[in-house]
Amino acid sequence: MLPKTENSLPSLVEIIQRTRNAAIALAKSSNTVKNNALEVIAIALEEQATLILEANQKDITAANEAGLPTALIARLKLDKNKLNSMIAGVRDVTRLVDPIGDRQIHRELADGLVLERRSCPLGVIGVIFEARPDAVTQIAALGIKSGNGVILKGGSEAVHSCEAIAKVMQNALESLYAQQGGVSPYVVQLLTTRAETLAILQMDKLIDLIIPRGSNQFVRYIQTNTHIPVLGHADGVCHLYVDEFADLEQAVLIAVDSKTQYPAACNAIETMLVHSAIAAKFLPSAMKALQVKGVELRGCDRTQKIIDISAASESDWSTEYCDLILAIKVVDSPSEAIAHITTYGSKHTEAIMTSNQAIADQFMADVDAAGVFHNCSTRFADGFRYGFGAEVGISTSKMPPRGPVGLEGLVTYKYHLVGKGHIVADYAGANAKTFTHRDL
Amino acid sequence: MLPKTENSLPSLVEIIQRTRNAAIALAKSSNTVKNNALEVIAIALEEQATLILEANQKDITAANEAGLPTALIARLKLDKNKLNSMIAGVRDVTRLVDPIGDRQIHRELADGLVLERRSCPLGVIGVIFEARPDAVTQIAALGIKSGNGVILKGGSEAVHSCEAIAKVMQNALESLYAQQGGVSPYVVQLLTTRAETLAILQMDKLIDLIIPRGSNQFVRYIQTNTHIPVLGHADGVCHLYVDEFADLEQAVLIAVDSKTQYPAACNAIETMLVHSAIAAKFLPSAMKALQVKGVELRGCDRTQKIIDISAASESDWSTEYCDLILAIKVVDSPSEAIAHITTYGSKHTEAIMTSNQAIADQFMADVDAAGVFHNCSTRFADGFRYGFGAEVGISTSKMPPRGPVGLEGLVTYKYHLVGKGHIVADYAGANAKTFTHRDL
Numbered sequence: 001m002l003p004k005t006e007n008s009l010p011s012l013v014e015i016i017q018r019t020r021n022a023a024i025a026l027a028k029s030s031n032t033v034k035n036n037a038l039e040v041i042a043i044a045l046e047e048q049a050t051l052i053l054e055a056n057q058k059d060i061t062a063a064n065e066a067g068l069p070t071a072l073i074a075r076l077k078l079d080k081n082k083l084n085s086m087i088a089g090v091r092d093v094t095r096l097v098d099p100i101g102d103r104q105i106h107r108e109l110a111d112g113l114v115l116e117r118r119s120c121p122l123g124v125i126g127v128i129f130e131a132r133p134d135a136v137t138q139i140a141a142l143g144i145k146s147g148n149g150v151i152l153k154g155g156s157e158a159v160h161s162c163e164a165i166a167k168v169m170q171n172a173l174e175s176l177y178a179q180q181g182g183v184s185p186y187v188v189q190l191l192t193t194r195a196e197t198l199a200i201l202q203m204d205k206l207i208d209l210i211i212p213r214g215s216n217q218f219v220r221y222i223q224t225n226t227h228i229p230v231l232g233h234a235d236g237v238c239h240l241y242v243d244e245f246a247d248l249e250q251a252v253l254i255a256v257d258s259k260t261q262y263p264a265a266c267n268a269i270e271t272m273l274v275h276s277a278i279a280a281k282f283l284p285s286a287m288k289a290l291q292v293k294g295v296e297l298r299g300c301d302r303t304q305k306i307i308d309i310s311a312a313s314e315s316d317w318s319t320e321y322c323d324l325i326l327a328i329k330v331v332d333s334p335s336e337a338i339a340h341i342t343t344y345g346s347k348h349t350e351a352i353m354t355s356n357q358a359i360a361d362q363f364m365a366d367v368d369a370a371g372v373f374h375n376c377s378t379r380f381a382d383g384f385r386y387g388f389g390a391e392v393g394i395s396t397s398k399m400p401p402r403g404p405v406g407l408e409g410l411v412t413y414k415y416h417l418v419g420k421g422h423i424v425a426d427y428a429g430a431n432a433k434t435f436t437h438r439d440l
Numbered sequence: 441m442l443p444k445t446e447n448s449l450p451s452l453v454e455i456i457q458r459t460r461n462a463a464i465a466l467a468k469s470s471n472t473v474k475n476n477a478l479e480v481i482a483i484a485l486e487e488q489a490t491l492i493l494e495a496n497q498k499d500i501t502a503a504n505e506a507g508l509p510t511a512l513i514a515r516l517k518l519d520k521n522k523l524n525s526m527i528a529g530v531r532d533v534t535r536l537v538d539p540i541g542d543r544q545i546h547r548e549l550a551d552g553l554v555l556e557r558r559s560c561p562l563g564v565i566g567v568i569f570e571a572r573p574d575a576v577t578q579i580a581a582l583g584i585k586s587g588n589g590v591i592l593k594g595g596s597e598a599v600h601s602c603e604a605i606a607k608v609m610q611n612a613l614e615s616l617y618a619q620q621g622g623v624s625p626y627v628v629q630l631l632t633t634r635a636e637t638l639a640i641l642q643m644d645k646l647i648d649l650i651i652p653r654g655s656n657q658f659v660r661y662i663q664t665n666t667h668i669p670v671l672g673h674a675d676g677v678c679h680l681y682v683d684e685f686a687d688l689e690q691a692v693l694i695a696v697d698s699k700t701q702y703p704a705a706c707n708a709i710e711t712m713l714v715h716s717a718i719a720a721k722f723l724p725s726a727m728k729a730l731q732v733k734g735v736e737l738r739g740c741d742r743t744q745k746i747i748d749i750s751a752a753s754e755s756d757w758s759t760e761y762c763d764l765i766l767a768i769k770v771v772d773s774p775s776e777a778i779a780h781i782t783t784y785g786s787k788h789t790e791a792i793m794t795s796n797q798a799i800a801d802q803f804m805a806d807v808d809a810a811g812v813f814h815n816c817s818t819r820f821a822d823g824f825r826y827g828f829g830a831e832v833g834i835s836t837s838k839m840p841p842r843g844p845v846g847l848e849g850l851v852t853y854k855y856h857l858v859g860k861g862h863i864v865a866d867y868a869g870a871n872a873k874t875f876t877h878r879d880l
Contacts, residue, residue, distance in 0.1 A: 028805050107827055113816060115826055122838055123808065208838045229839050250861035257863035364856055365468050368563065376553060376859025385867070386555055386855070387547055387877035398562055398648045399669050400840065403855045415826070415843045416804055419816025421690035423697035427825070437827035 012199055015189055016151060016206045020124050022184035023149030027121045029183060031098035037173060037183035038141055042090045044172035045137065045165070049083055055164035056133065063157055071264075076131045076158055086137045093141040096389045099407045100147045105415075108438045110427070113419040119411050121147035122208040126200050128153045128222065129213040133161035139211075140169055140188045142390055146410035151200060151207065153191040155214075166190035201226040209410070211393050216320060231409055233396035235346035236266030237320050238378045241337040241363065242286075243354035244277035250375065251282065251353040252289045255326075257377040258351065260293040264322045266394060267349050267371075267381040271317060271327040273337045276302065279330045283307045295324045302330035317344040334359050338366050345369060347396045349381040349403075370396060370403035452639055455629055456591060456646045460564050462624035463589030467561045469623060471538035477613060477623040478581055482530045484612035485577065485605070489523055495604035496573065503597050516571045516598055526577045533581040536829045539847045540587045545855075548878045550867070553859040559851050561587035562648040566640050568593045568662065569653040573601035579651075580609055580628045582830055586850035591640060591647065593631040595654075606630035641666040649850070651833050656760060671849055673836035675786035676706030677760050678818045681777040681803065682726075683794035684717035690815065691722065691793040692729045695766075697817040698791065700733040704762045706834060707789050707811075707821040711757060711767040713777040716742065719770045723747045735764045742770035757784045774799050778806050785809060787836045789821040789843075810836060810843030 010018070026034075045052070056078040063073050078086075105117035125148050129135045136152055143150030154162035166188065173185035191197065200207055204227045211231045212222040220234040240258050242251045258269040274282055279302070287297060287307045298312035309328070316327040317340070331337045334352075341350050351373035352363040364372040371381045381404060383391025388406030395402050401409045426433050450458070466474075485492070496518040503513050518526075545557035565588050569575045576592055583590035594602035606628065613625040631637065640647055644667045651671045652662040660674040680698050682691045698709040714722060719742070727737060727747045738752040749768070756767040757780070771777045774792075781790050789811035792803040804812040811821045821844060823831025828846030835842050841849045866873050 024806055109820070109825060109827060113820070229837070247861065253861060253863055257865050261864045261868070360858075364854075366464055369854070371855045371857060374856070374858045376857055376862040377864050379864035380549070380553070380857055380859075380862070381855070385549060385864075385875065387549060387875065397669070398852055400852055402852055412838055412840055412842055414804075414809070415811045415821070416814070417811060417816055417820055418800075418814045419820075421687065421693060422816040422820070423693055424701045424817050424819035424825070425697050428701070435825065435827065 012191075012196055013203070013206070016124065016200065016203060018186045019149035019151060019189050020206055022186035023121065023124055023147070026144065026149065026183055026187050027100070027147040029147065033182055034098070034144055034147070035094040037144055037176060038090055038094045040172045040176045041137070041141070041169050042087050044168050045083070045087045045090070048164075048168045049080065052083060052161065052164045052168065053078055053080070055160040058160040059133075059158055068157060072131050072157065076133065076161070078133060078161060082134060086134045089134075090137050090141045093145050093390065096145060096407060098145070099411045104413060106440045108436050108440055109417075110422065110433065110435050113417070113422045114440070116416040117413050118416060119413050122410055122412050124149040124151060124207050125209045125211060125410060126151045126153070126207045126228070127211045127213070128197055130155040130215070130218065131157050133158045133165060135213065136162050136165045136190070137169070138390075139392070140166075142392055142407060142410060144183060144187060146407050148410055149187050149189075151189050151191060153197050153200075156192075156194070159192055162190055163192065198225075201228065204228045213393070231393045231395055231401070231405060233266060233346070233348060233394055235320050235396070236268070236348045237271070237318060237344060237346040238267060238269045238349045239271050239273055239337075239341050239345060239351070240269045240378065241273040241331075241334070241341070241350075241352045242275060242278070242282060243334060243337075243352060243356065243359055244275040245356040245359065246275075246278065246282075246353035247355060247375075248278060248282045248285070252286050254351070254353060254375070254377050255286055256289050256293055258379055259290065259295055259326050260324065261377070261379045263324050265379065266320075267378050268322075269326065269351075269378050270320055271329065271340075271344070273329050273331050273340055274303070275334075275337075276330050276332050279303070280306050283328070290326060293324070295326050298325065298327045300329040303328045306330075320346075334362055338363060341367055341369075347398070348394070349373060349378045351376065351378050368398075370394070452631075452636055453643070453646070456564065456640065456643060458626045459589035459591060459629050460646055462626035463561065463564055463587070466584065466589065466623055466627050467540070467587040469587065473622050474538070474584055474587070475534040477584055477616060478530055478534045480612045480616045481577070481581070481609050482527050484608050485523070485527045485530070488604075488608045489520065492523060492601065492604045492608065493518055493520070495600040498600040499573075499598055508597060512571050512597065516573065516601070518573060518601060522574060526574045529574075530577050530581045533585050533830065536585060536847060538585070539851045544853060546880045548876050548880055549857075550862065550873065550875050553857070553862045554880070556856040557853050558856060559853050562850055562852050564589040564591060564647050565850060566591045566593070566647045566650045566668070567653070568637055568650065570595040570655070570658070571597050573598045573605060575653065576602050576605045576630070577609070578830075579832070580606075582832055582847060582850060584623060584627060586847050588850055589627050589629075591629050591631060593637050593640075596632075596634070599632055602630055603632065638665075641668065644668045653833070671833045671835055671841070671845060673706060673786065673788060673834055675760050675836070676708070676788045676834075677711070677758060677784060677786040678707060678709045678789045679711050679713055679777075679781050679785060679791070680709045680818065681713040681771075681774070681781070681790075681792045682715060682718070682722060683774060683777075683792060683796065683799055684715040685796040685799065686715075686718065686722075686793035687795060687815075688718060688722045688725070692726050694791070694793060694815070694817050695726055696729050696733055698819055699730065699735055699766050700764065701817070701819045703764050705819065706760075707818050708762075709766065709791075709818050710760055711769065711780075711784070713769050713771050713780055714743070715774075715777075716770050716772050719743070720746050723768070730766060733764070735766050738765065738767045740769040743768045746770075760786075774802055778803060781807055781809075787838070788834070789813060789818045791816065791818050808838075810834070
């Protein structure tokens, strides 16, 4: 049963608590119930397409009037095609394996005493993102599939679009709920003000995970202003090391792809390290190919002696440009490349080009990063490309979940222990019974 | 090769950096090399038993002179038996499955482009513990087995014992290393001052995980004074809910075991919740059995109407006594019990006594805790009892690792991606190649 309508507006804490309560029920819902809710949402998004596109038009008009950057307006803009792919994305989530209730351990500890470790939802997830309104449906779908309540806060530029999309989803859940039960509409909540964002960062009793999606500065702000666990990464300073045993033609292609295929992505490279033995041969052709794509190159002294580019300063080695700029450094050994990455890298994705297996093995073992790549582009570091079916974020923390994180990142586990009156005193001291520890 | 002997003493950062370098080599060591190092340590501990016991005697003398509590002196005290079980513990670790190099994902993303997710060590772990010198060998063994460097800081009361044990271990590794290579003695480092402890909490670039073992206050201090991930728990406010459908005789035994089998443990119960329908029958016999064991009982109003005990105040519901004290509250339903646990519990271990499967299922699903137990003692929440072969800590965080954590807690993973010049541009746009996403 839905809570009664209140005369006064609920407080933020009440809103989050409602989502928490709804999530407790959702945690016990079957895959069928969850997929049914997602299908109902997909249908409603189709039916209400005009309403959503009209709301989006309001955001676009306001963004144009405010003179916001073209790239931001492009991300903000919805059209029939983009909406269709959002809807397809919701239906894709129904095809993912239910991540809840997975029995990871099943073990008899002693006669009649059985331990199970079962996956369960985290509870309530707060997702704070910038301009892209398509994130609303994606995150809501992943949240519902994994049994979690989702608190969404979109960028202020996208407020009309986000409100329209959230309303369509909530109405769809509400009428399904009224007809046949299912998933409470309170599992998804949209916040619209910055004050609310700041407030939820303090609610570590009510929110179990924060996923920030946005600029480095934005993510770092979130990380330093909450005690709630944060899934994400502030920096993506990735490197490509071109070893003396690299296929140099291939290395040029990989350098171009890793830098230019989507330069604003966190998995684009910022620095290329080049072995001195092949630098004179490699750098001129790499320069040519990168400059054709509009990349500005900045080199160390030794690089500048080979190709005519501007100088890299110390700060270049630790900068994530998010732009068509690449720093280049000549090194004398794989170890020097690894040491440079250890000093300046952000533990995201690091690649080596070499045909020498021993050197590749050394690089993959000694480089401390979520992804260590051999003879391929760093741009493959992505949940969809890894085949996770979804990506809720990319983590550069050392502890799991690490790297591109799919639904797995929205799930935890509980230990269930069932006995028949078992007490520990029987398994201690002189005549202690012994544990069987037999996996079932 | 070991670093050259320095004329001046190395700084703390240099010490930790040495351990970090040693850990990078250790991460690539085979299970045989690691087990060999552990066996050499075990032999050295046997050979140097007298030296260790003499050092321990110094700590005991100092502790007696300082008038430290008897319980602390008991934990501090080593004798031949305790030392033998420490040595047996090191050998037990050799029999654990190597947690490193486990291939968790093996997937072809596209023709010739293969993804692997492989377990790897965290890097360097800082373990800060109070009086128990036996923790030194246990943690060092688990650290070596999992390929991590270990920085140990023992309590000041145990300084002579810890120094002696650490020296024996380091000397054993050093002579093995000099003879045939293996594991650098720098993988284990002992710190002895509080100033060093405070300093390492700031070294988030050099230390990957902090494991504090000690009082709630101590753990909370660590948690709030570092950006390094912390494995542990500040509180263990665990509950036993005796439902109206409980076997009351069994419930008395479980209450006694959960409270008294080791009252200072984090998995001992602090509050017992009793269904009103059986309270009048259950509470007198529970009182008798608990009072025989010396437990002081504090009850809510309704409890006090049934048995003659002192009153529980609001603060009792959130207190971890670590002592023979138990708060008791009468509730009218499983939902009220769950709500109480949600408000006051610390997400550690929560148990229900009932013969009603539906109520048990509700309790296990709706209680948010690392362990949810049915008809057994909360004292079973322990890595050894769960059959993990070791316990590095118990975590009450919602994110994994959660609950009792074995070697798994000292391990993370990396994604290895190996291609043949693959670029993302080929998998995007109009004539995009498709991913195969085929598990190998």
